[in-house]
Amino acid sequence: MGKDMQRALLWAILFTSCFLLWDNYQVYKGEKSFFHTEAVEQQAVADAASSVPTGKDIDATVPSAVAVKDPVVVETDRMKVTFDREGAVIVGTEMTLIPRQADWTEVGLAGLILDRKPAENLGNVDLLEITKNRTYVAQSGLVGGNFPNHKDQYKLVSQKLSMGDADKLDVIFEATKGGVTVKKTYTFNRGHYGIDVSTEVVNNSGAAIQPSAYYQLTRDGGKPEGESSMYSTYTGPAFYSDEEKFQKLEFGDIADNSASFEKFTNNGWLAMVQHHFVSAWVPANGEERENYAREVSKNLYSVGTLVKLGTIESGKSVTDKAVLYSGPQDQDRLEQIAPGLELVVDYGWLTMAIQKADLLAPVLPLRHRRQLGLGHRASDLHREGDSLSGFGRRLSFDGPHEGSHAAYEAAAGSLQGRQAASQPGHDGALPHGKDQSGRRLPPDHAADSRVPRALLGASGFR
Numbered sequence: 001m002g003k004d005m006q007r008a009l010l011w012a013i014l015f016t017s018c019f020l021l022w023d024n025y026q027v028y029k030g031e032k033s034f035f036h037t038e039a040v041e042q043q044a045v046a047d048a049a050s051s052v053p054t055g056k057d058i059d060a061t062v063p064s065a066v067a068v069k070d071p072v073v074v075e076t077d078r079m080k081v082t083f084d085r086e087g088a089v090i091v092g093t094e095m096t097l098i099p100r101q102a103d104w105t106e107v108g109l110a111g112l113i114l115d116r117k118p119a120e121n122l123g124n125v126d127l128l129e130i131t132k133n134r135t136y137v138a139q140s141g142l143v144g145g146n147f148p149n150h151k152d153q154y155k156l157v158s159q160k161l162s163m164g165d166a167d168k169l170d171v172i173f174e175a176t177k178g179g180v181t182v183k184k185t186y187t188f189n190r191g192h193y194g195i196d197v198s199t200e201v202v203n204n205s206g207a208a209i210q211p212s213a214y215y216q217l218t219r220d221g222g223k224p225e226g227e228s229s230m231y232s233t234y235t236g237p238a239f240y241s242d243e244e245k246f247q248k249l250e251f252g253d254i255a256d257n258s259a260s261f262e263k264f265t266n267n268g269w270l271a272m273v274q275h276h277f278v279s280a281w282v283p284a285n286g287e288e289r290e291n292y293a294r295e296v297s298k299n300l301y302s303v304g305t306l307v308k309l310g311t312i313e314s315g316k317s318v319t320d321k322a323v324l325y326s327g328p329q330d331q332d333r334l335e336q337i338a339p340g341l342e343l344v345v346d347y348g349w350l351t352m353a354i355q356k357a358d359l360l361a362p363v364l365p366l367r368h369r370r371q372l373g374l375g376h377r378a379s380d381l382h383r384e385g386d387s388l389s390g391f392g393r394r395l396s397f398d399g400p401h402e403g404s405h406a407a408y409e410a411a412a413g414s415l416q417g418r419q420a421a422s423q424p425g426h427d428g429a430l431p432h433g434k435d436q437s438g439r440r441l442p443p444d445h446a447a448d449s450r451v452p453r454a455l456l457g458a459s460g461f462r
Helices: 003-028 038-051 108-113 251-255 331-337 348-358 366-372 378-384 411-416 453-459
Strands: 071-075 079-084 089-099 124-126 135-143 168-177 180-189 194-203 212-220 236-241 245-248 269-274 277-283 289-297 300-308 317-328
Touching (some): 071 089, 079 180, 089 317, 135 180, 135 194, 135 277, 135 300, 194 212, 212 277, 212 317, 236 251, 236 300, 251 289, 251 300, 269 300, 277 331, 317 331
Antiparallel strands (some): 071 079, 079 089, 089 135, 135 212, 168 180, 180 194, 194 317, 212 300, 236 269, 269 277, 277 317
16 A cells, blocks of 8 residues: 555554544534434434423412512521522522632623723623523422422521531521421531432321422523623533533423423433533432423523322321532532533533643643643542542532532432431532442531633633
């Protein structure tokens, strides 16, 4: 074979590899593969249409976003969380350690050259919020009968609303309707964005009931304010299950009932994703559930899951547990909460390149992996006493890991007897695994959460 033929063959291999890499990236983003067929597409649309939830119980979970009249504000070391007494739902999460950044386009290219500074002191990042331009809330409640849901008034039981110097803070709400009492306990842990949510259902109605608990996120379809115009990242809902893995949903597909996702499962999570941040509900693993996604009103969407609580006899009670995460897209935090949750991180066009680069990690010395931000594992960091790198596959915020959702690890106990089930892990507990230490990392109380500007550009956090 001549040199010209060899050169042509190498070029062909290079172009083919680049094309396949590009095609895989399109599939990763939730787009169609170049090799998809029309028949497969039509079947997917048909399956999606049949998976749209119907029924009175699910319809009852559709929210109506209104201004909060009597808010309850809770302060932790990392967040300021606002509750609405109507439904005891979360309508605000302010990231008190993450300042809001102006986009470089505020001063323009000429402004950058002339060293003009954008406006400062823009306040902190608000993730969940209700404003004239944004509706984004986390809700939960019961359906299947005349039970308290997110439209009913709850009584605040707790007196303490500030974490102060404590390591943990419990905020408790209670409501009774139709002889059924629901007590919601939100547990905040120092150093963490994840919230342990416990829903206790006490049946004093005089008859057996079969309620279902729902956990849902409701958001408008707009992009986050201040998103960089230099590149586009995904904004919208996502589901994850062992069966179908990571599934992104477009708001437009939800509106026309063509969104395709795993409807019935007993594992996984649901999330609302935007650049740098994510909110996610993670129910206990092993619970039978029904996922749903719907357009509530024009440009307002809900994604959620229904968890069956079984039969509760009169005079008995059942407790269901879940984790609500609302915070930065730190892969090391997210992968400790639930399998696949780290997949919400979106580097735009850099995603595939970063993932391919991470394959080099096993052959590099640990000190070089730390410099490049490749292949970090919690066990390595724990041994070395090092902090996470902010570059590469693990886009890390300073501070402790979020840890595992212990209910995920103890699914069997959760199903055998919910009241005896293990507590959902607060975010510092690492899951046991062959490459995990299984020990608790010490929280960094003084750490500020920052994203490296080198990777994110001028629109990243300071």
